[in-house]
Amino acid sequence: MKDNIDNIFKNLENTFDVEEPKIGHFNRFEAKLNQPKNKSSKNKFKLYSIITVAASVVLLFGVWLGSSISNKGMELARVSTEMEETQSYFATTIKKELLLIEKERNSTTEQLINDGLKQLEILEQQYKLLTVELKESTEDKRIIYAMVSNFQQRIEILHSVLTQIDDVKQLKTQDNEKFI
The missing domain is CATH 1.20.5 (Single alpha-helices involved in coiled-coils or other helix-helix interfaces)
Structure with a gap:
């Protein structure tokens, strides 16, 4: 092996660049x-x-x-103009009711309101599933009726919460009158 390397260097002996680079x-x-x-x-x-x-x-x-x-389903409003008006009515009513409920939020109504909102969340999840089903089968009237019923149930829950809040207010007022 050493002989091999020596032979390589002997063959390349005068070919190496050993010059100094130019000045500068x-x-x-x-x-x-x-x-x-x-x-x-x-x-x-x-x-x-x-x-x-x-x-x-x-x-x-x-x-x-x-x-x-x-992942998104088909909204009720896309079925027909009547269903668009129906969805708009329910959505507006629900928003108004939620605003009324939020105005009544205090320490005595907190648990009552939170329970109502949990029930609304469950209905909202069910509604999302219904929109997916409606997207798959736009001709099935049962799905449309279920969606309308879902909106009605939400409004009923909100009315129930407002009624219970009014009952709590009346109980508080009656208790305060007894102490006067």
């Missing part, structure tokens, strides 16, 4: 290092980075949009 080589090298970089290559890198980030954002948005569309 170090200064020229340092000047090249300190020169501003080529702006076009820097711009290409920035453009490539921006395109990559934009493509990633578009891809993520597409995935999110696709999953949200597939």
Whole structure:
């Protein structure tokens, strides 16, 4: 093996560059290092980075949009104009009732209101399942009736909570009158 290496060096004996670099080589090298970089290559890198980030954002948005569309159901309002009016009426009524209930929130009504809101949340989850079923079968009237019934149940719960709040208020007033 040593003979092999010796033969290689003998064959390359006068081909090595052993000359000293020209005077000022170090200064020229340092000047090249300190020169501003080529702006076009820097711009290409920035453009490539921006395109990559934009493509990633578009891809993520597409995935999110696709999953949200597939998981969402069909709202009652998309069935017909009458159902759109019905949904609008129920949604408006529910919002008004919720505002009234929130105005009545205090330490004595807190538990009562929270219980009512939990019942509403259960009905909301059931409604979401109904929207998915409606999307799959738009001709099934039973689903539409179930959705309307769901809205009616929500309003009944809100009315019940308001009635119970009024009862609590009356009990408080009666108790306070006894002590006067």
